[in-house]
Amino acid sequence: MNAREWVRSWPVYRQLTGEDKAAKAAAAKSRRSSGLRPRTAAADKVVKSICPYCAVGCGQDVYVRDGEVVQIEGDPDSPVSRGRLCPKGSASLQLTTGASRRQKVLYRPPHGADWEELDLGTAMRMVAERVVRTRRETWQDEQDGSRVNRTMGIASLGGATLDNEENYLIKKLLTGLGVVQLENQARVCHSSTVVGLGTSFGRGGATTFLQDLQHADCIVIEGSNFAECHPVGFQWVMEAKARGAKVIHVDPRFTRTSALADLHVPIRAGTDIAFLGGIINHVLGTGSHFHEFVVNYTNAATLVSEEFQDTEDLDGLFSGFDGESRQYSFDTWSYEGVSVAPASGQRDQTRGGGADDDRRTGDSGHVRASGRGEVHGSGGTAMEGEPQRDETLQHPRCVFQVLKRHYARYTPEVVEQVCGIPQDTFLEVCRDLVENSGPERTSEFVYAVGWTQHTTGSQMIRAACVLQLLLGNMGRPGGGIQALRGHASIQGSSDIPTLFNLLPGYIPMPYAHHQQGLAGYLDADSARKGFWANMDTYVVSLLKAYWGDAATADNDFCFDHLPRLTGSHSTYDTVLEQLAGRCKGYFLMGENPAVGSANAKMQRMGMANLEWLVVRDFSLTESATWWRDGPEVESGELATADIGTEVFFFPAAAHTEKSGSFTNTNRMVQWHHQAVEPKGDARSDLWFMYHLGRLIRAELADSDDPRDRPVLDLTWDYPTEGPLDEPSAEAVLAEINGRGADGAPLTAYTELKADGSTSCGCWIYCGVYADGVNQAARRKPHTEQDWVAREWAWAWPANRRILYNRASARPDGSPWSERKKLVWWDEAAGEWTGYDVPDFEKGKSPHYRPESGASGVAAISGIDPFIMQSDGKAWLYVPAGILDGPMPTHYEPQDSPVPNALYGQQRNPSRLAYPHEHNRYHPDGGSLGSEVFPYVVTTYRLTEHFTAGGMSRWTPYLAELQPELFCEVSPELAAREGLANGGWATLVTARGAIEARVLVTDRMAPLRVQGRVLEQIGLPYHWGPNGLSTGDAANELSSIVLDPSAHIQEVKAFSADIRPGRRPRGRARADLVADYQRRAGITDRTGTGV
Amino acid sequence: MTDVPADPAAPPQRTAVTGDKRRRGRRGRRGEQAVVPDAEFTSYYGKPVLNKPTWSARDIAGYLFLGGLAGASSVLAAGADLTGRPALAKGCKTGALVAITGSLVALVHDLGRPARFLHMLRVVKPSSPMSIGSWVLVAYGPQAGLSAVTALTGRFTGLGRAATVGAALVGPAVAAYTAALISDTAVPTWHEGHRQMPFVFVGSAASAAGGLGMVVAPVAQAGPARRAALLGAAVELTATEVMKRRMGLPVETLRTGRAGALMKAATALTAAGALLGGLAGRRSRTAAVVGGLASLAGSACTRFGIFHAGVASAEDPKYVVVPQRERVAGAS
Amino acid sequence: MSVDHESMDLRDLLTSDDPPGSGGYADPPPRYGFFTDTSVCIGCKACEVACKEWNHVPDDGLVFTGMSYDNTQGLSADTWRHVAFIEQRKPLGGQSGAAGTAGTADLGMPAFAKPGEQGGGARSEFRWLMSSDVCKHCTHAACLDVCPTGSLFRTEFGTVVVQEDICNGCGYCVPACPYGVIDQREDDGRAWKCTLCYDRLGAGQEPACAKACPTDSIQFGELDELRERAGRRVEQLRAAGVTDARLYGHDPDDGVGGAGAFFLLLDEPEVYGLPPDPVVTTRDLPAMWKRVGVAAGALLTGLAAAFLGRS
C-alpha cells in the first residue's frame, strides 16, 4: 500500500471527504467488514439431512467446506419444520463436530483400572471372536423339548437413534446368529402406543401427521409436553391457535406447553384413565357421541359374549383372571358367536403373556408368549365367525351399552377425587371436546410418554382411542391421535424392529412349539379378513430377503432358521438374565441404560456381571464407564478390580457422516445424506454390523454345524463404497423395499407373493424404493405442494399421511362436511380421491358389501375404514390382543400414596412385577408404611436436554442452558419440608437416594385428592455423573414394574420422600435407603400382590 | 452469580422488590433527608438492567484523577513560567508529564486489546468523548512532554516555552473532558450528574494541581498553587453538593457503601488540604506539603468515589427502573 | 449555509446519526430489524443456541440459578440472545390470536394453601412469561455514538455492528448502552453483541435466531413492515382479551429514536429486565460538551486568576 492509499484507507480521511461525517457508518466500516460473507454462502456443498435428535424429523441443511461441516441449519423446504430447529437441532453442529466426540476405540480388559487404546481392526476381530465363542458356549437347540435354535448368552440394546438400514442389519445378523434378546428404546418409550393404537385401529402408529394439527378446532395435549419435547412440531399447534382452536394441556405440571395453552388442567400422575373415563361417561351420558360415525365405523353395535363380566361385577377385575398366573384368558371377553384369534401365533396369543413366576426367579424355563400386543403395530387381531350386531345400539350386551355401564361410575366427583381436578375444570374440558367434534368440527388428542410409561400405559392410550371414536374424530383432518414418538427413528426401530418379539413389519417372532412349521405359524387356512390375511406373503418375502436362495418352498423358506421365543425377552428380562449370569455378552448401540432405563442400579449390576460389553456411542456415557466411576464403585458396593467385564468402546459416526433413513413420529421415512467421512475410528453402525457379520461369517465359513447355517445362509453381500468400505445404505433400503421375481424394486406390498418369487425386508416399507428411486429422499419443497405435501419423503403405509382416512367421508362416500373434507368417493371416476392417499382400496365402492363367508381383503365392506382390523371396524372394546382388559380401567400406579378410589383392586392385576433385592416396591397406598413415601414423583424431559443425556450433556451450548439436575416443588411443599430455592434436596425411594437442586415454583401445584392435599415432585431424568452438565440419575429412584402388554416401565408416577440437603456419600447412601425400607416395613413381598 | 438467596417459603424472586434492605437500613444519615421515598419496583430477579462498566477502578478512576492533575498542572506550570516561579513551573511540568504518562499507561492497560491502542485514532467522533479525548491527548501529551523535558534538561527553552503555553491551553480540556466521558453513559449516577460533573472535575483537578504545587514548590513560589487548591476545593465541593441535590435517587450511591466512604473522605481531605495548605501553607512548608498531599488524595478520592458510585448504580436495577418509571408516569 | 443549519449539523455530529439512508452508503437497502412477539414464545432457547452456533460464541458458563428456567441470566458478551422466564401470579388472559377463548382462562390451579390445610378454590392466577431479548439496534445507538475507534458502526441495513478487527476493548460502549446489551468478553478483551447477523444479511439470508425460532416469535424483516404487523398483532390480542399486550421499542419518538429490534410484551418492560424508558445518553452530549467547555474555560481563567495574587 502506498502512502496515498494508506491515507485514503484511513477512516478519518473517508470521514472528512465522504458523506459519513460523523464516522458512524460507511466511513468506519473496516476492510474485513466489507469482505464479510456468511460461511453458508461460501460452502462447497449443501447436503440435505434430518435432525438426529427427536422424532419430529426436522429437515436440516448441512453446509460443507473443504471436507468439514461448517454449519447446520433448518431446511426451509421441509413441510414439517419449515426451516426451523429447536435448541437441540440448532446444536447439531456442536454435537457432530464438537470436542466431546470420541475418535478412538477404547478397550478395558477384565478387572482393568483404565481404558487402553486399541486398533479398530483388532477390536473388530476381538468382538467377532467373542460373539462366536459366547454363542457356541450358550447355544440352545431346544428348551423343554421345543426347538429354540438360539443363544441367551448375547443381548443387544439400542436402535432408536440409528437409521432404519442399521436396525435392519442388526436384526438380520443377530437373528441369524440366534440372538433373541434384541431390544431398543421403543420398548421403554412407546411400546404401549403400538399396543394401544394397534388393538384399537389396526396400526400402531400415530394416526395423523404434524401439519394436520393446524386444522384442529380443539387440541387436547395430555401425557405430552409438546412444546418442550417436540418444539418444532408445536408450531402446528400455534397455527391452529391462530385459527381459533382451543388448546388444552392436561399435565401434573404447568409446563412450557401449559404456558401457551388456553387451559391447563393439573392432574395427579397416573390417573388419566379416570379422567378420560370421566369424559367418556360424560359423552355417553349426555348422548354427545357422533352417532352415525360410531354405528358404522366402530364395533359399538357388536354383541359381547354372555360370559363377559365387567369390573363393575368383580370390583376391578374382568372375568377370566387367573390369580395364580396373574393372567387373563380372553375367552369370556369375545364377541357373541365369534372366536377372536390373533393374526398369527394363535396359541401364543390366547395364552396371553403376563407375569409369570419364573420371571421373578429369573428362571425362564417354560415356553411363554409375551409382548403379543405389539404385533398390532400393523394389523389387528383376527377373528373367525360373523359377529352379531345391533345397529340401534340398544342391546344390553352390545359394546356401546357395555361401555356405558363400565364408565358409569366415572363421574365428575370421582374424577375430582381420583385426579385432583376440580369439577368445573373437568366439565370445561368435556364441553370443549363435545362442542368441537361432529361433522363440522374435529378435535385432536396429542400424547407421548406421559401416558405410555405406566403399568396401565397401553390402556391410557386405549382410553383416548375410545373417546376419539365416540366423538367421531378419527381419520379426519384435525382429528386423530397424535402419538409423539421419541428419538429420530424410534418409529423406524419399531417398524424395522430391533425388538425381541417382532420381525420387520410387526410380524411376530415365532414362539417355541412342538413341530410348528411355517404353515402352522401362519395359520394360513383359517378364514381371516382384512389385510392381515395376506401375512403369508409378508413373511415369505421377509424370509427370502434374509436367506435369499437358501430359502425355498421345500425348507419352509428357512422358517426354522428363526430362533424361537419362550417368554418375555424384553430389555428388563435381559437385565435379570445378566444378573443370573446367563447373558454374557451385550451390545449397546446408541443407548444408555445406566441412566435411561428404569432402576439404573440394576442395569449397572447386570453389566458388571457380563463377560463382555460393546458400547457404541459418541462420547463416554455412563453405560461405558460405570466400572470405574459408577455410583456402586463410589459406594463401595462394587470394586473396579473385581469387575470382570471386558468393555469395548467404539466411536459412532454421526448422522452427517453416513447416509440412511429415519422414520419420524408420523411414519414418514426421510433420508439423510452423508456430508463428510467420519473421523478417526468413528464408523457408522451400518459399517460395524456389516463388517462384524463379515468377520463372523468368515470365521464360521468352514463350519458344517447346522447351527451355523442361519448365519452362513444370510444374504450378506452389500456393495461397499468410499475410503472406509462403507456398505451402501441404499442397497439395504432396496432390500427392505423388496424385489420382484425379476429383481426389480416393488412398488407396493400388494405385489408381494407367498411363493418365494418376491423378497421384501419389511412389507410395510414396500414402496419406499419404488421404481428404483429412493422415495424417502424426495424433497419437493412444501411451498410447491398442497398442505399434505405428499411428495416430500415417503410415509408408510403406501405414503398415506392420515390413517383410516376413509372415515373422513360418510358411509355413502361423501365428505362429512365441506370444512373437514379429506378423502371422498368420486362416483364418476369410480374411485376414492382427495388430498391424501386414500387408506382404502382405491376402487372399492362405498356400496360394496362382502358376500357372507368372504375372506381376506374382500371381506372388508365399503364402509369399513379400519382395513387392518378383521372386521374393518375400530374397536371401542378389544376382545383380544390386549392383556389387561377389553376396556381401560383405572388402577393406581405400582407405588402410589393413595388407595384406588374406584375399585377394591388397587393396581393393574396383570402388571409385571420383578421383586429383587435391588427392586423393592412401596406399600399399598393408604396402608401402613405408605406414609413414609408421601409424595408423587413424576419424571420427564426438558427442551434443553435429550433423553439420557448422551447428546446434550456433552454439548456445551445445551449443557449451559440446564446445567444441573434439579427437582421442581411447590412453594407449599418447600415450606413444609424446608427446601430452599437453589439449595439441595435428597429424594428417596425403596430403590435409591439421589440429590438434586431445588426449584421452587408455582408451576407445581398441590392437589386435593381423596380429602387430602397431595404434593407432586417434578424430576427431569436427563442427568448422570458424566459430561459437562451433571447430576444424579432419576432412574436410581424408579423401579422395574411393567405394563403387561407392552413391557414398558412405570417411570411417570411413583411415590417418594424428599428432604432438604445433599444425599449421603459412600456406604451411607445405601444405609439411608435401607433405613427407609425398614421404616416402611418393606419386604420382598411388598407391593407384589395381585 | 451465586444462588438466589433462599427464603424457604418464598418461590423464586420473580419480581424482586429489591429496595435492598441492607442499604435501606443504612440510608438517611442524620440531617440528610431522603431524596425519594422508598421505591417499590419490579425487576427481573433483581438482576441489573445495565451491564456494569468493565473498566477497572484503578485504571479508569486513576486515569480520571491523573488526567485532571496533569491538565490543571500544565496551566499552573505555564502561569509559573510566565510569572517567574521556576520551581513551581518545573515541578508542575514534571508532575503533568508523570501524571499524563501514568494516565496513558492506565488507559492502555485497561484496553482489552492494548496493542490496538492506535485504533483510537481511526476516526474523529465528536459524539464520543473518548475519541475527542484521544485527539486532545494527542495534542496535549507531546506538548506536556516537551514542556517537562525542556524544563528538566534546560535545553530548547524557546520550544519549551511554546509547548508549555500550548499544554496550558489544552490542559483544561484534558481535565474537563473526562466529565463528559463518564457522564455520557447510561450509568445513572454518572449520567444524572452530567450537568455538574465538569465542574466537579475541574474543581478537583485544580485542587489536585494546587496540592501538587504546594508539595513541589517552596512556600514563596506556591501562592498560586495555594489559591488553586482553595479555589478548586470550593468549586469541587460546591459542585458536588449541587450535583447530589439534583441527582435524584441514584445519589444514594454517592452516600453509601464504598463510594460513600470515598466521597466522605474526599470532602474531608479536599477541605482539609485546602485549608491546611491554602492557609497554614503560607507559612509552613510542612503544612503546605501535608495540605498538598491531602488535596491530591482528596481529588483522587473524588474520582474513585464517583467511579464506584457509578458502578453501584449500574449494578442495582432500582436506579434504572425507578427514575425511568417516574419519568414515564410524569409524561403520561 | 445558515447558522441554524450549521448548529444542527453539529448537533447531529455530536449526538446521533439518522439511519438509514445516510451514513454514506450508496443505494442502501431498507432498514431491517426484529419484531419479537413474546406472546407466542415457547421459551425453547433455540434462538440462544442458533446464535451461538452461527457466531461461534463461547458458552457462558454452567450455573444453576434457580431463576425459573433461566440459567443464562441476561445478555452478555457470550449471550447475544437471552430468553427470560417470569412466573407470575396473574391471570393468563386469552392468549390466542383469534376467536378461541377470549378473556381470562381459568387455569384450574388448585388453591394456594399449606399442605394439610383446607384446599379448594383455584390457583387460577398464574402465568409463565417467556421472552427472547436481543440488542435493540437502536436508531440512536449510544454504544455506536461513544465508540472511539469506529469499531461499532451502522451498516447499510441500519443495524449496529461491532467490528472484531477494530475493537480495542476500550469498554466505553458497555456502560453507554441503556439496555445492558453489549459487553466485553474477558479472555478476549473485545466487546461483543448481536450483529443482527450482518454477514448473513449481506447474502440475503435471515438471521440465525429468527430462522430457528420454532413458533416465529422472532420475526425478521423490513422495519416498517414489522411495525405495521406488530400494531395489528397487538390489536388482535387486545381484542381477544389480552389487555396486557403492548409494544416496546417500536416508537420512533422514544428515547432511542425507536429500536430496530422491538417487542410485544405482556407486562411492564422492567418485569423482563428491560428499562422502562431508556434514553440514548448522547442526547445530552451537546449540553455536556457545552459545560465541559465552560468548565475548562473556568479552569483556565480560575488558575490564571490564581496568579493574580501577590504571594
Ligand SMILES: Nc1nc2c(c(=O)[nH]1)N[C@H]1C(S)=C(S)[C@@H](COP(=O)(O)OP(=O)(O)OC[C@H]3O[C@@H](n4cnc5c(=O)[nH]c(N)nc54)[C@H](O)[C@@H]3O)O[C@H]1N2
Ligand atoms: N427436548 C427434548 N425433546 C425430546 C426428548 C428429550 O429428551 N428432550 N426425548 C424424546 C423422546 S425419547 C420422547 S419419548 C419424547 C417424549 O415426550 P413427552 O412425553 O412430551 O416427554 P416427557 O417430558 O417425558 O413427558 C411429558 C409430560 O408428561 C407429564 N406426565 C407425567 N406423568 C403423567 C401422567 O400420569 N399423566 C399425564 N397426563 N401427564 C403426565 C409430565 O409432567 C410431562 O410434562 O420426547 C422426545 N423429544
Ligand SMILES: Nc1nc2c(c(=O)[nH]1)N[C@H]1C(S)=C(S)[C@@H](COP(=O)(O)OP(=O)(O)OC[C@H]3O[C@@H](n4cnc5c(=O)[nH]c(N)nc54)[C@H](O)[C@@H]3O)O[C@H]1N2
Ligand atoms: N425416569 C425416566 N426414564 C426414562 C424416561 C422417562 O421419561 N423417565 N424416558 C424413556 C424414554 S422414552 C427413552 S426413549 C429412553 C431413552 O434413553 P436412552 O436411549 O438410553 O438415552 P439416549 O441418551 O437417547 O441414548 C442414546 C445414545 O445413542 C447415542 N447415539 C446417537 N446417535 C447415534 C448413532 O448414530 N450411533 C450410535 N451408536 N449411537 C448414537 C447418543 O449419543 C446416546 O448416548 O429413556 C427412557 N427412560
Ligand code: SF4
Ligand atoms: S430435536 Fe426434534 S424438534 Fe428439535 S430440531 Fe430436532 S427434530 Fe426438530
Ligand code: SF4
Ligand atoms: S441496544 Fe445497546 S448495544 Fe444495542 S444498539 Fe442500542 S445501545 Fe447499542
Ligand code: SF4
Ligand atoms: S470496546 Fe470496542 S466496540 Fe466498544 S467502544 Fe471500545 S472500541 Fe468500540
Ligand code: SF4
Ligand atoms: S441476529 Fe444473529 S447475531 Fe443477533 S442474536 Fe440473532 S443470531 Fe445472534
Ligand code: SF4
Ligand atoms: S427460539 Fe423463539 S420460541 Fe424459542 S425461546 Fe427463542 S424466541 Fe422463544
Ligand SMILES: [Mo]
Ligand atoms: Mo423415548
